Amino acid sequence: MPSLSTARASNAKFSPKSRPVIVVFGGTNGIGAGIIRAFARHTPSSVGAHIVIIGRSKASADVLIASLPAHTTSRYDFLSLNALLIHDLRTFIREQLFGTLGLTKINYLILSQGEVVMKSSARTSEGIHPMLSLALYGRARAALDLAPLVEAAAALGEEARIMTVVKAGAGGPLDLEDLAFSKGSMIGNRGRIVTYTDIYTAAIAARHPTISVIHVDPGMVRSGLKRGFPFFLRWIMSFVEWLFGTSAEDCGEWMMYALLDPSSKTGAWAKSPHADTIEPNRWAVDETARRVVWQHVEERSDL
Template sequence: MFLLNRRYAVPGFAVLLSSAYFSYQLNMSSISKIRATNAAAFSAKGYIPTAIFVGGTSGIGEGMAKAFAKHTEGNAHIIIVGRNRAAAESIISRFPKPTSPEAKHEFLQCDVALMQNIRSVSAEIRSRVTKINYLAMSPGFMTTSGRNETEEGMDRKLAVHYYSRWMFTNELVTLLENAKERGEDAKALSVLAAGAGGPIDVNDLGLKKTYSLKNAALQAPTYNDLMTEEFANRHPTITFAHAIPGAVRTNLFASAETSALTKKAMGLSMTLLGFLLTSPEDCGEYMLNGIVNVANAPGAWRINSHGEDLGKKRYYGSEEERKKLWQHTVEATSSKS
Protein backbone atom coordinates (compact mmCIF):
# COMPACT_ATOMS: atom_id res chain seq x y z
CA MET A 1 0.00 0.00 0.00
CA PHE A 2 1.11 3.54 -0.66
CA LEU A 3 0.12 6.29 1.74
CA LEU A 4 -0.92 9.70 0.49
CA ASN A 5 -0.15 12.95 2.21
CA ARG A 6 -3.52 14.23 3.41
CA ARG A 7 -3.11 17.58 1.65
CA TYR A 8 -3.44 16.01 -1.79
CA ALA A 9 -6.55 14.67 -3.41
CA VAL A 10 -5.41 12.28 -6.15
CA PRO A 11 -2.46 9.97 -6.80
CA GLY A 12 0.32 11.32 -8.99
CA PHE A 13 3.88 12.54 -9.00
CA ALA A 14 3.29 15.43 -6.60
CA VAL A 15 1.60 13.16 -4.08
CA LEU A 16 4.31 10.54 -4.38
CA LEU A 17 7.04 13.12 -3.90
CA SER A 18 5.32 14.68 -0.88
CA SER A 19 4.66 11.36 0.83
CA ALA A 20 8.12 9.99 0.08
CA TYR A 21 9.80 13.16 1.37
CA PHE A 22 7.65 13.13 4.51
CA SER A 23 8.64 9.52 5.18
CA TYR A 24 12.29 10.25 4.46
CA GLN A 25 12.34 13.17 6.89
CA LEU A 26 11.05 11.10 9.80
CA ASN A 27 13.45 10.30 12.59
CA MET A 28 14.19 6.76 11.44
CA SER A 29 14.72 3.93 13.86
CA SER A 30 17.49 1.50 13.00
CA ILE A 31 15.94 -1.35 11.04
CA SER A 32 18.55 -3.75 12.37
CA LYS A 33 17.55 -2.82 15.92
CA ILE A 34 13.87 -3.27 15.05
CA ARG A 35 14.55 -6.72 13.61
CA ALA A 36 16.45 -7.71 16.75
CA THR A 37 13.65 -6.41 18.96
CA ASN A 38 11.05 -8.34 17.00
CA ALA A 39 13.11 -11.53 17.10
CA ALA A 40 13.58 -11.22 20.86
CA ALA A 41 9.87 -10.61 21.41
CA PHE A 42 8.86 -13.82 19.67
CA SER A 43 11.62 -15.93 21.16
CA ALA A 44 10.20 -15.03 24.58
CA LYS A 45 6.70 -16.30 23.74
CA GLY A 46 5.84 -19.57 25.45
CA TYR A 47 3.21 -20.62 22.92
CA ILE A 48 2.64 -21.19 19.21
CA PRO A 49 1.03 -17.95 17.98
CA THR A 50 -1.76 -17.70 15.43
CA ALA A 51 -1.71 -14.82 12.96
CA ILE A 52 -4.07 -13.79 10.17
CA PHE A 53 -2.69 -11.54 7.41
CA VAL A 54 -5.50 -10.01 5.35
CA GLY A 55 -3.96 -8.62 2.19
CA GLY A 56 -0.87 -10.74 2.79
CA THR A 57 -0.26 -11.79 -0.81
CA SER A 58 1.74 -8.65 -1.69
CA GLY A 59 3.20 -5.40 -0.40
CA ILE A 60 3.06 -4.55 3.28
CA GLY A 61 0.96 -7.57 4.20
CA GLU A 62 3.48 -9.85 2.54
CA GLY A 63 6.29 -8.04 4.36
CA MET A 64 4.56 -8.53 7.71
CA ALA A 65 3.83 -12.19 7.05
CA LYS A 66 7.45 -12.87 6.05
CA ALA A 67 8.81 -11.07 9.11
CA PHE A 68 6.42 -12.92 11.39
CA ALA A 69 7.34 -16.30 9.88
CA LYS A 70 11.03 -15.51 10.18
CA HIS A 71 10.90 -14.41 13.81
CA THR A 72 8.77 -17.37 14.86
CA GLU A 73 11.09 -19.66 12.84
CA GLY A 74 8.00 -20.97 11.10
CA ASN A 75 6.52 -22.24 14.35
CA ALA A 76 3.20 -20.46 14.09
CA HIS A 77 -0.23 -20.94 12.60
CA ILE A 78 -0.24 -18.43 9.76
CA ILE A 79 -3.22 -17.80 7.51
CA ILE A 80 -2.82 -15.46 4.54
CA VAL A 81 -6.09 -14.05 3.20
CA GLY A 82 -6.22 -12.51 -0.25
CA ARG A 83 -7.16 -12.96 -3.89
CA ASN A 84 -3.96 -14.37 -5.41
CA ARG A 85 -3.50 -18.04 -4.57
CA ALA A 86 -0.32 -18.43 -6.64
CA ALA A 87 1.33 -15.48 -4.89
CA ALA A 88 0.32 -16.78 -1.47
CA GLU A 89 1.64 -20.27 -2.16
CA SER A 90 4.93 -18.79 -3.37
CA ILE A 91 5.24 -16.70 -0.20
CA ILE A 92 4.39 -19.63 2.07
CA SER A 93 6.89 -21.89 0.29
CA ARG A 94 9.67 -19.55 1.42
CA PHE A 95 8.65 -19.50 5.08
CA PRO A 96 10.98 -21.31 7.50
CA LYS A 97 9.86 -24.91 7.88
CA PRO A 98 8.15 -25.45 11.26
CA THR A 99 9.36 -27.98 13.78
CA SER A 100 6.20 -27.89 15.91
CA PRO A 101 3.26 -30.13 14.93
CA GLU A 102 0.91 -27.29 15.94
CA ALA A 103 2.30 -24.98 13.27
CA LYS A 104 0.54 -24.56 9.92
CA HIS A 105 0.89 -22.15 7.01
CA GLU A 106 -2.29 -21.70 4.97
CA PHE A 107 -4.04 -19.53 2.39
CA LEU A 108 -7.72 -18.59 2.15
CA GLN A 109 -9.00 -16.88 -0.96
CA CYS A 110 -11.20 -13.81 -0.54
CA ASP A 111 -12.11 -10.65 -2.42
CA VAL A 112 -12.44 -8.38 0.60
CA ALA A 113 -14.46 -5.75 -1.27
CA LEU A 114 -17.56 -7.88 -0.61
CA MET A 115 -18.81 -8.30 2.94
CA GLN A 116 -20.48 -11.61 2.07
CA ASN A 117 -17.04 -12.97 1.17
CA ILE A 118 -15.60 -11.81 4.48
CA ARG A 119 -18.49 -13.39 6.33
CA SER A 120 -17.76 -16.72 4.59
CA VAL A 121 -13.99 -16.69 5.01
CA SER A 122 -14.31 -15.66 8.66
CA ALA A 123 -16.52 -18.68 9.28
CA GLU A 124 -13.83 -20.81 7.65
CA ILE A 125 -11.17 -19.27 9.89
CA ARG A 126 -13.29 -19.98 12.96
CA SER A 127 -13.52 -23.61 11.87
CA ARG A 128 -9.73 -23.88 11.62
CA VAL A 129 -8.45 -22.03 14.69
CA THR A 130 -9.62 -21.59 18.27
CA LYS A 131 -7.68 -18.37 18.91
CA ILE A 132 -6.06 -15.45 17.11
CA ASN A 133 -3.08 -13.65 18.57
CA TYR A 134 -2.52 -11.18 15.72
CA LEU A 135 -5.04 -9.99 13.15
CA ALA A 136 -3.20 -7.79 10.61
CA MET A 137 -5.21 -6.10 7.84
CA SER A 138 -3.54 -4.20 5.01
CA PRO A 139 -5.48 -4.71 1.74
CA GLY A 140 -5.14 -1.85 -0.72
CA PHE A 141 -7.09 -0.51 -3.67
CA MET A 142 -6.11 2.39 -5.90
CA THR A 143 -8.26 4.16 -8.44
CA THR A 144 -8.32 7.52 -10.19
CA SER A 145 -11.96 7.17 -11.21
CA GLY A 146 -15.07 8.16 -9.29
CA ARG A 147 -17.34 6.16 -7.02
CA ASN A 148 -17.37 2.49 -8.03
CA GLU A 149 -20.11 0.62 -6.19
CA THR A 150 -19.94 -3.06 -5.36
CA GLU A 151 -23.01 -5.24 -5.69
CA GLU A 152 -23.59 -4.55 -1.98
CA GLY A 153 -23.87 -0.79 -2.58
CA MET A 154 -20.50 0.27 -1.14
CA ASP A 155 -17.79 2.23 -2.87
CA ARG A 156 -15.07 -0.33 -3.63
CA LYS A 157 -12.25 1.84 -2.28
CA LEU A 158 -14.03 2.43 1.02
CA ALA A 159 -15.05 -1.23 1.17
CA VAL A 160 -11.40 -2.33 0.99
CA HIS A 161 -9.93 0.44 3.13
CA TYR A 162 -12.54 0.55 5.88
CA TYR A 163 -15.59 -1.72 5.85
CA SER A 164 -13.56 -4.91 5.26
CA ARG A 165 -11.37 -4.18 8.27
CA TRP A 166 -14.37 -3.52 10.49
CA MET A 167 -15.99 -6.70 9.22
CA PHE A 168 -12.96 -8.95 9.80
CA THR A 169 -12.45 -7.52 13.28
CA ASN A 170 -16.09 -7.90 14.20
CA GLU A 171 -16.27 -11.45 12.86
CA LEU A 172 -13.05 -12.62 14.53
CA VAL A 173 -12.91 -10.67 17.80
CA THR A 174 -14.12 -13.68 19.82
CA LEU A 175 -10.98 -15.54 18.71
CA LEU A 176 -8.86 -12.63 19.93
CA GLU A 177 -10.67 -12.84 23.25
CA ASN A 178 -9.94 -16.57 23.39
CA ALA A 179 -6.22 -15.83 23.07
CA LYS A 180 -6.41 -13.21 25.80
CA GLU A 181 -8.15 -15.64 28.13
CA ARG A 182 -5.15 -17.95 27.70
CA GLY A 183 -2.82 -15.18 28.83
CA GLU A 184 -1.49 -14.63 25.31
CA ASP A 185 -1.22 -11.62 23.00
CA ALA A 186 -4.52 -10.58 21.41
CA LYS A 187 -4.04 -7.72 18.96
CA ALA A 188 -5.68 -6.36 15.79
CA LEU A 189 -3.90 -3.98 13.41
CA SER A 190 -5.32 -1.99 10.50
CA VAL A 191 -2.57 -0.62 8.26
CA LEU A 192 -3.92 2.39 6.36
CA ALA A 193 -3.19 6.02 7.18
CA ALA A 194 -3.20 7.00 10.84
CA GLY A 195 -2.57 10.73 11.01
CA ALA A 196 -3.43 11.35 7.36
CA GLY A 197 -7.19 11.78 7.67
CA GLY A 198 -9.57 14.68 8.03
CA PRO A 199 -12.95 15.64 9.48
CA ILE A 200 -15.79 13.24 8.59
CA ASP A 201 -19.26 14.08 7.34
CA VAL A 202 -21.75 12.27 9.59
CA ASN A 203 -24.53 13.28 7.20
CA ASP A 204 -22.93 11.27 4.39
CA LEU A 205 -21.14 8.33 5.97
CA GLY A 206 -20.09 6.04 3.14
CA LEU A 207 -19.93 9.03 0.76
CA LYS A 208 -22.97 8.19 -1.36
CA LYS A 209 -23.69 11.89 -1.93
CA THR A 210 -20.32 13.63 -1.75
CA TYR A 211 -17.85 11.06 -3.07
CA SER A 212 -14.54 12.27 -4.48
CA LEU A 213 -11.03 10.87 -4.40
CA LYS A 214 -10.12 13.59 -1.92
CA ASN A 215 -13.04 12.82 0.40
CA ALA A 216 -12.37 9.09 0.26
CA ALA A 217 -8.67 9.65 0.96
CA LEU A 218 -9.35 11.89 3.95
CA GLN A 219 -12.30 10.12 5.55
CA ALA A 220 -11.19 6.48 5.43
CA PRO A 221 -8.25 7.09 7.82
CA THR A 222 -10.55 8.82 10.33
CA TYR A 223 -13.06 5.99 9.97
CA ASN A 224 -10.24 3.59 10.92
CA ASP A 225 -9.26 5.70 13.94
CA LEU A 226 -12.84 5.77 15.21
CA MET A 227 -13.31 2.07 14.47
CA THR A 228 -10.20 1.23 16.48
CA GLU A 229 -11.42 3.27 19.43
CA GLU A 230 -14.93 1.83 19.44
CA PHE A 231 -13.68 -1.75 19.25
CA ALA A 232 -11.35 -0.97 22.17
CA ASN A 233 -14.29 0.41 24.17
CA ARG A 234 -16.39 -2.66 23.47
CA HIS A 235 -13.57 -5.18 24.05
CA PRO A 236 -11.39 -3.63 26.77
CA THR A 237 -9.02 -6.59 27.16
CA ILE A 238 -7.88 -6.48 23.52
CA THR A 239 -5.32 -4.25 21.78
CA PHE A 240 -6.49 -2.49 18.60
CA ALA A 241 -4.20 -0.33 16.45
CA HIS A 242 -4.28 1.78 13.30
CA ALA A 243 -0.96 2.43 11.54
CA ILE A 244 0.42 4.56 8.73
CA PRO A 245 3.12 2.74 6.73
CA GLY A 246 4.46 5.82 4.95
CA ALA A 247 5.80 5.63 1.40
CA VAL A 248 6.48 1.99 0.53
CA ARG A 249 7.69 0.31 -2.66
CA THR A 250 4.69 -1.88 -3.53
CA ASN A 251 3.02 -3.00 -6.75
CA LEU A 252 -0.23 -1.21 -5.92
CA PHE A 253 0.18 1.15 -8.88
CA ALA A 254 0.44 -1.82 -11.26
CA SER A 255 -3.05 -2.99 -10.29
CA ALA A 256 -4.57 0.50 -10.04
CA GLU A 257 -7.85 1.20 -11.82
CA THR A 258 -6.61 4.02 -14.00
CA SER A 259 -5.55 4.81 -17.56
CA ALA A 260 -2.47 3.22 -19.08
CA LEU A 261 -0.81 6.64 -19.33
CA THR A 262 -1.42 7.45 -15.67
CA LYS A 263 -0.24 4.01 -14.65
CA LYS A 264 2.96 4.51 -16.63
CA ALA A 265 3.53 7.90 -14.98
CA MET A 266 3.01 6.35 -11.55
CA GLY A 267 5.50 3.61 -12.35
CA LEU A 268 8.07 6.18 -13.49
CA SER A 269 7.56 8.14 -10.28
CA MET A 270 8.19 5.00 -8.24
CA THR A 271 11.38 4.33 -10.19
CA LEU A 272 12.72 7.87 -9.82
CA LEU A 273 11.94 8.08 -6.12
CA GLY A 274 12.65 4.48 -5.18
CA PHE A 275 15.59 5.42 -2.99
CA LEU A 276 13.24 7.43 -0.76
CA LEU A 277 10.77 4.61 -0.30
CA THR A 278 10.71 1.92 2.38
CA SER A 279 10.92 -1.66 1.18
CA PRO A 280 7.94 -3.92 1.97
CA GLU A 281 10.29 -6.09 4.04
CA ASP A 282 11.44 -3.20 6.22
CA CYS A 283 7.91 -1.82 6.49
CA GLY A 284 6.74 -5.25 7.61
CA GLU A 285 9.28 -5.16 10.42
CA TYR A 286 8.21 -1.66 11.47
CA MET A 287 4.52 -2.58 11.49
CA LEU A 288 5.24 -5.79 13.39
CA ASN A 289 7.22 -3.83 15.97
CA GLY A 290 4.31 -1.43 16.36
CA ILE A 291 1.71 -4.06 17.09
CA VAL A 292 3.91 -6.51 19.03
CA ASN A 293 6.17 -4.24 21.08
CA VAL A 294 4.84 -0.67 21.07
CA ALA A 295 1.10 -1.32 21.44
CA ASN A 296 1.87 -3.16 24.66
CA ALA A 297 -1.42 -2.77 26.52
CA PRO A 298 -5.15 -3.15 25.78
CA GLY A 299 -6.87 -0.18 24.23
CA ALA A 300 -6.71 1.89 21.04
CA TRP A 301 -3.33 2.78 19.53
CA ARG A 302 -2.09 4.78 16.55
CA ILE A 303 1.26 3.78 15.08
CA ASN A 304 3.57 5.78 12.79
CA SER A 305 5.56 4.55 9.80
CA HIS A 306 8.46 3.35 11.95
CA GLY A 307 6.35 1.38 14.37
CA GLU A 308 6.34 4.10 17.03
CA ASP A 309 3.43 5.49 19.06
CA LEU A 310 1.73 8.27 17.10
CA GLY A 311 -0.56 9.25 19.94
CA LYS A 312 -3.21 11.80 18.98
CA LYS A 313 -1.19 13.68 16.36
CA ARG A 314 -3.33 14.84 13.44
CA TYR A 315 -6.39 13.22 14.99
CA TYR A 316 -10.00 13.93 14.00
CA GLY A 317 -13.31 12.78 15.41
CA SER A 318 -15.50 12.88 18.49
CA GLU A 319 -17.38 10.40 20.64
CA GLU A 320 -20.63 11.33 18.91
CA GLU A 321 -19.11 10.80 15.48
CA ARG A 322 -17.65 7.50 16.60
CA LYS A 323 -21.07 6.24 17.73
CA LYS A 324 -22.76 7.39 14.51
CA LEU A 325 -20.08 5.75 12.38
CA TRP A 326 -20.44 2.49 14.29
CA GLN A 327 -24.20 2.40 13.78
CA HIS A 328 -23.81 3.24 10.11
CA THR A 329 -21.24 0.48 9.69
CA VAL A 330 -23.40 -2.14 11.39
CA GLU A 331 -26.23 -1.29 9.00
CA ALA A 332 -24.00 -1.08 5.91
CA THR A 333 -22.32 -4.44 6.53
CA SER A 334 -25.39 -6.37 7.64
CA SER A 335 -26.41 -9.37 5.55
CA LYS A 336 -28.95 -8.47 2.89
CA SER A 337 -29.97 -12.12 2.44
Protein backbone atom coordinates in the same frame (compact mmCIF):
# COMPACT_ATOMS: atom_id res chain seq x y z
CA MET B 1 12.38 7.18 16.51
CA PRO B 2 14.05 3.76 16.64
CA SER B 3 16.27 2.57 13.81
CA LEU B 4 15.43 -0.35 11.54
CA SER B 5 18.24 -2.35 13.13
CA THR B 6 16.67 -1.70 16.53
CA ALA B 7 13.30 -2.91 15.26
CA ARG B 8 14.86 -6.06 13.78
CA ALA B 9 16.79 -6.78 16.98
CA SER B 10 13.63 -6.37 19.05
CA ASN B 11 11.65 -8.63 16.71
CA ALA B 12 14.41 -11.25 16.96
CA LYS B 13 13.59 -11.52 20.68
CA PHE B 14 10.04 -12.64 19.87
CA SER B 15 9.52 -15.62 22.18
CA PRO B 16 5.89 -16.70 22.54
CA LYS B 17 5.28 -19.42 25.11
CA SER B 18 2.97 -21.32 22.77
CA ARG B 19 2.46 -21.38 19.02
CA PRO B 20 0.87 -18.08 17.95
CA VAL B 21 -1.88 -17.90 15.35
CA ILE B 22 -1.34 -15.06 12.88
CA VAL B 23 -4.09 -14.25 10.36
CA VAL B 24 -3.22 -11.83 7.55
CA PHE B 25 -5.82 -10.46 5.13
CA GLY B 26 -4.15 -9.18 1.98
CA GLY B 27 -1.19 -11.39 2.74
CA THR B 28 -0.09 -12.58 -0.70
CA ASN B 29 1.98 -9.52 -1.59
CA GLY B 30 3.15 -6.10 -0.46
CA ILE B 31 2.90 -5.10 3.18
CA GLY B 32 0.94 -8.19 4.23
CA ALA B 33 3.57 -10.50 2.76
CA GLY B 34 6.30 -8.44 4.44
CA ILE B 35 4.63 -8.91 7.82
CA ILE B 36 4.32 -12.64 7.22
CA ARG B 37 8.01 -12.94 6.34
CA ALA B 38 8.99 -11.03 9.47
CA PHE B 39 6.91 -13.24 11.77
CA ALA B 40 8.06 -16.45 10.10
CA ARG B 41 11.70 -15.37 10.29
CA HIS B 42 11.62 -14.31 13.94
CA THR B 43 9.41 -17.02 15.41
CA PRO B 44 11.58 -19.54 17.32
CA SER B 45 11.67 -22.98 15.71
CA SER B 46 11.03 -24.49 19.13
CA VAL B 47 7.52 -23.00 19.11
CA GLY B 48 6.71 -22.28 15.46
CA ALA B 49 3.78 -20.27 14.18
CA HIS B 50 0.47 -20.97 12.51
CA ILE B 51 0.23 -18.31 9.79
CA VAL B 52 -2.99 -18.03 7.80
CA ILE B 53 -2.47 -16.15 4.53
CA ILE B 54 -5.65 -14.75 2.97
CA GLY B 55 -5.62 -13.23 -0.51
CA ARG B 56 -6.57 -13.57 -4.14
CA SER B 57 -3.45 -15.07 -5.75
CA LYS B 58 -2.57 -18.70 -5.06
CA ALA B 59 0.51 -18.37 -7.28
CA SER B 60 1.81 -15.49 -5.14
CA ALA B 61 0.96 -17.38 -1.97
CA ASP B 62 2.85 -20.46 -3.18
CA VAL B 63 5.95 -18.36 -3.84
CA LEU B 64 5.65 -16.70 -0.45
CA ILE B 65 5.19 -19.95 1.45
CA ALA B 66 8.16 -21.53 -0.35
CA SER B 67 10.33 -18.67 0.96
CA LEU B 68 9.35 -19.15 4.62
CA PRO B 69 11.37 -21.18 7.14
CA ALA B 70 10.41 -24.85 6.97
CA HIS B 71 10.13 -25.41 10.72
CA THR B 72 8.35 -28.66 11.58
CA THR B 73 6.56 -26.71 14.30
CA SER B 74 5.17 -24.11 11.89
CA ARG B 75 2.09 -24.32 9.73
CA TYR B 76 1.32 -22.08 6.75
CA ASP B 77 -2.18 -22.08 5.29
CA PHE B 78 -3.34 -20.16 2.23
CA LEU B 79 -7.03 -19.42 1.83
CA SER B 80 -8.29 -17.83 -1.37
CA LEU B 81 -10.65 -14.89 -0.99
CA ASN B 82 -11.73 -11.93 -3.06
CA ALA B 83 -12.86 -9.72 -0.18
CA LEU B 84 -14.60 -7.17 -2.37
CA LEU B 85 -18.09 -8.15 -1.17
CA ILE B 86 -18.68 -7.93 2.57
CA HIS B 87 -21.26 -10.74 2.49
CA ASP B 88 -18.67 -13.03 0.88
CA LEU B 89 -16.07 -11.94 3.45
CA ARG B 90 -18.37 -12.83 6.33
CA THR B 91 -19.30 -16.17 4.78
CA PHE B 92 -15.60 -16.91 4.34
CA ILE B 93 -14.85 -16.10 7.98
CA ARG B 94 -17.67 -18.29 9.19
CA GLU B 95 -17.03 -21.24 6.88
CA GLN B 96 -13.23 -21.18 6.49
CA LEU B 97 -11.71 -19.69 9.64
CA PHE B 98 -14.24 -20.93 12.19
CA GLY B 99 -15.25 -23.96 10.10
CA THR B 100 -12.56 -25.57 7.89
CA LEU B 101 -9.55 -24.43 9.93
CA GLY B 102 -11.42 -24.62 13.19
CA LEU B 103 -9.49 -21.75 14.74
CA THR B 104 -9.99 -21.41 18.49
CA LYS B 105 -7.82 -18.32 18.92
CA ILE B 106 -6.06 -15.58 16.97
CA ASN B 107 -3.08 -13.85 18.53
CA TYR B 108 -2.42 -11.37 15.74
CA LEU B 109 -5.04 -10.32 13.20
CA ILE B 110 -3.60 -8.12 10.44
CA LEU B 111 -5.92 -6.30 8.03
CA SER B 112 -4.11 -5.03 4.92
CA GLN B 113 -6.52 -5.84 2.09
CA GLY B 114 -7.22 -3.04 -0.36
CA GLU B 115 -6.82 -1.65 -3.84
CA VAL B 116 -6.98 1.73 -5.56
CA VAL B 117 -10.02 2.32 -7.79
CA MET B 118 -9.93 5.82 -9.28
CA LYS B 119 -13.45 5.87 -10.74
CA SER B 120 -15.63 7.66 -8.17
CA SER B 121 -18.87 6.17 -9.52
CA ALA B 122 -17.65 2.55 -9.19
CA ARG B 123 -19.85 0.42 -6.96
CA THR B 124 -19.93 -3.23 -5.93
CA SER B 125 -23.17 -5.21 -6.16
CA GLU B 126 -23.67 -4.22 -2.51
CA GLY B 127 -23.69 -0.55 -3.52
CA ILE B 128 -20.32 0.36 -1.96
CA HIS B 129 -17.28 1.85 -3.66
CA PRO B 130 -14.64 -0.93 -3.94
CA MET B 131 -12.01 1.02 -1.97
CA LEU B 132 -14.45 1.53 0.90
CA SER B 133 -15.65 -2.06 0.80
CA LEU B 134 -12.11 -3.43 1.10
CA ALA B 135 -10.24 -0.95 3.27
CA LEU B 136 -12.98 0.46 5.51
CA TYR B 137 -16.22 -1.47 5.94
CA GLY B 138 -14.75 -4.91 5.20
CA ARG B 139 -11.87 -4.44 7.61
CA ALA B 140 -14.13 -3.15 10.38
CA ARG B 141 -16.46 -6.11 9.91
CA ALA B 142 -13.61 -8.64 9.82
CA ALA B 143 -12.31 -7.19 13.08
CA LEU B 144 -15.78 -7.40 14.65
CA ASP B 145 -16.48 -10.95 13.48
CA LEU B 146 -13.05 -12.25 14.52
CA ALA B 147 -12.71 -10.32 17.78
CA PRO B 148 -14.04 -13.31 19.79
CA LEU B 149 -11.08 -15.40 18.60
CA VAL B 150 -8.68 -12.60 19.55
CA GLU B 151 -10.38 -12.39 22.95
CA ALA B 152 -9.92 -16.15 23.31
CA ALA B 153 -6.15 -15.64 23.00
CA ALA B 154 -6.30 -12.94 25.69
CA ALA B 155 -8.24 -15.30 27.96
CA LEU B 156 -5.33 -17.76 27.67
CA GLY B 157 -2.94 -15.06 28.86
CA GLU B 158 -1.47 -14.68 25.36
CA GLU B 159 -0.92 -11.75 23.04
CA ALA B 160 -4.19 -10.60 21.49
CA ARG B 161 -3.91 -7.83 18.93
CA ILE B 162 -5.60 -6.49 15.80
CA MET B 163 -3.76 -4.23 13.36
CA THR B 164 -5.22 -2.35 10.41
CA VAL B 165 -2.75 -0.81 7.96
CA VAL B 166 -4.07 2.47 6.57
CA LYS B 167 -2.61 5.94 7.28
CA ALA B 168 -2.69 6.76 10.98
CA GLY B 169 -1.97 10.43 11.62
CA ALA B 170 -3.34 11.66 8.29
CA GLY B 171 -7.01 12.08 9.18
CA GLY B 172 -9.36 14.69 7.75
CA PRO B 173 -12.60 16.45 8.77
CA LEU B 174 -15.86 14.55 8.86
CA ASP B 175 -19.06 15.32 6.97
CA LEU B 176 -21.92 13.96 9.02
CA GLU B 177 -24.32 14.87 6.22
CA ASP B 178 -22.52 12.46 3.88
CA LEU B 179 -21.65 9.45 6.01
CA ALA B 180 -21.53 7.05 3.03
CA PHE B 181 -19.05 9.10 0.92
CA SER B 182 -21.52 9.87 -1.87
CA LYS B 183 -19.79 13.18 -2.64
CA GLY B 184 -16.34 13.78 -4.06
CA SER B 185 -13.64 11.36 -5.17
CA MET B 186 -12.21 8.53 -3.10
CA ILE B 187 -8.76 10.09 -3.31
CA GLY B 188 -10.21 13.37 -2.08
CA ASN B 189 -11.99 11.55 0.75
CA ARG B 190 -8.87 9.70 1.92
CA GLY B 191 -8.54 11.87 5.03
CA ARG B 192 -12.10 11.02 6.06
CA ILE B 193 -11.44 7.31 5.52
CA VAL B 194 -8.48 7.60 7.90
CA THR B 195 -10.65 9.34 10.50
CA TYR B 196 -13.30 6.62 10.16
CA THR B 197 -10.54 4.07 10.76
CA ASP B 198 -9.44 5.85 13.93
CA ILE B 199 -13.06 5.85 15.12
CA TYR B 200 -13.74 2.18 14.47
CA THR B 201 -10.46 1.04 16.04
CA ALA B 202 -11.36 2.97 19.19
CA ALA B 203 -14.91 1.57 19.17
CA ILE B 204 -13.77 -2.05 18.77
CA ALA B 205 -11.14 -1.63 21.48
CA ALA B 206 -13.77 -0.21 23.84
CA ARG B 207 -16.10 -3.13 23.12
CA HIS B 208 -13.30 -5.67 23.63
CA PRO B 209 -11.15 -4.26 26.43
CA THR B 210 -8.87 -7.30 26.80
CA ILE B 211 -7.31 -6.85 23.35
CA SER B 212 -5.26 -4.25 21.48
CA VAL B 213 -6.50 -2.57 18.29
CA ILE B 214 -3.84 -0.67 16.33
CA HIS B 215 -4.15 1.66 13.34
CA VAL B 216 -0.76 2.05 11.68
CA ASP B 217 0.72 4.15 8.89
CA PRO B 218 3.13 2.00 6.85
CA GLY B 219 4.63 5.00 5.05
CA MET B 220 5.56 4.81 1.38
CA VAL B 221 6.11 1.16 0.48
CA ARG B 222 7.11 -0.44 -2.79
CA SER B 223 4.04 -2.64 -3.26
CA GLY B 224 1.38 -3.60 -5.79
CA LEU B 225 -1.28 -1.20 -4.49
CA LYS B 226 -0.61 1.27 -7.32
CA ARG B 227 -1.95 -1.23 -9.87
CA GLY B 228 -5.28 0.59 -9.69
CA PHE B 229 -3.79 3.81 -11.03
CA PRO B 230 -3.80 4.77 -14.73
CA PHE B 231 -0.62 3.76 -16.57
CA PHE B 232 1.10 7.15 -16.42
CA LEU B 233 0.42 7.46 -12.67
CA ARG B 234 1.70 3.92 -12.08
CA TRP B 235 4.94 4.90 -13.82
CA ILE B 236 5.29 8.05 -11.73
CA MET B 237 4.46 6.21 -8.50
CA SER B 238 6.96 3.47 -9.30
CA PHE B 239 9.67 6.09 -9.75
CA VAL B 240 8.72 7.90 -6.52
CA GLU B 241 8.64 4.62 -4.60
CA TRP B 242 12.04 3.70 -5.99
CA LEU B 243 13.43 7.02 -4.77
CA PHE B 244 11.73 7.35 -1.41
CA GLY B 245 9.87 4.15 -0.58
CA THR B 246 10.84 1.31 1.70
CA SER B 247 10.77 -2.34 0.71
CA ALA B 248 7.89 -4.56 1.75
CA GLU B 249 10.37 -6.67 3.73
CA ASP B 250 11.64 -3.69 5.76
CA CYS B 251 8.08 -2.45 6.21
CA GLY B 252 7.15 -5.89 7.55
CA GLU B 253 9.83 -5.51 10.23
CA TRP B 254 8.45 -2.12 11.24
CA MET B 255 4.87 -3.40 11.30
CA MET B 256 5.82 -6.40 13.44
CA TYR B 257 7.71 -4.09 15.78
CA ALA B 258 4.63 -1.85 16.13
CA LEU B 259 2.35 -4.84 16.62
CA LEU B 260 4.49 -6.30 19.41
CA ASP B 261 5.00 -3.01 21.28
CA PRO B 262 4.64 -3.99 24.97
CA SER B 263 3.17 -0.58 25.81
CA SER B 264 0.22 -1.26 23.47
CA LYS B 265 -1.05 -4.44 25.07
CA THR B 266 -4.69 -3.33 25.28
CA GLY B 267 -6.76 -0.40 24.06
CA ALA B 268 -6.76 1.61 20.82
CA TRP B 269 -3.51 2.91 19.35
CA ALA B 270 -2.25 4.88 16.36
CA LYS B 271 1.31 4.24 15.16
CA SER B 272 3.68 5.95 12.73
CA PRO B 273 5.66 4.11 10.01
CA HIS B 274 8.47 3.66 12.56
CA ALA B 275 6.15 2.44 15.33
CA ASP B 276 6.02 5.67 17.33
CA THR B 277 2.71 6.37 19.06
CA ILE B 278 0.77 9.16 17.32
CA GLU B 279 -1.36 11.74 19.08
CA PRO B 280 -5.14 11.26 18.78
CA ASN B 281 -6.69 12.43 15.52
CA ARG B 282 -8.30 15.82 16.26
CA TRP B 283 -11.14 15.03 13.86
CA ALA B 284 -12.05 11.86 15.77
CA VAL B 285 -12.38 13.10 19.34
CA ASP B 286 -15.88 14.58 19.30
CA GLU B 287 -18.11 12.09 21.09
CA THR B 288 -21.21 12.77 19.01
CA ALA B 289 -19.32 12.41 15.74
CA ARG B 290 -17.66 9.23 16.95
CA ARG B 291 -20.99 7.70 17.89
CA VAL B 292 -22.65 8.64 14.57
CA VAL B 293 -19.76 7.38 12.43
CA TRP B 294 -19.37 4.13 14.36
CA GLN B 295 -23.09 3.40 14.11
CA HIS B 296 -22.89 3.99 10.36
CA VAL B 297 -19.83 1.73 9.90
CA GLU B 298 -21.33 -1.05 11.99
CA GLU B 299 -24.69 -0.94 10.21
CA ARG B 300 -23.27 -0.53 6.69
CA SER B 301 -20.97 -3.50 7.13
CA ASP B 302 -23.69 -5.78 8.50
CA LEU B 303 -24.35 -7.56 5.19
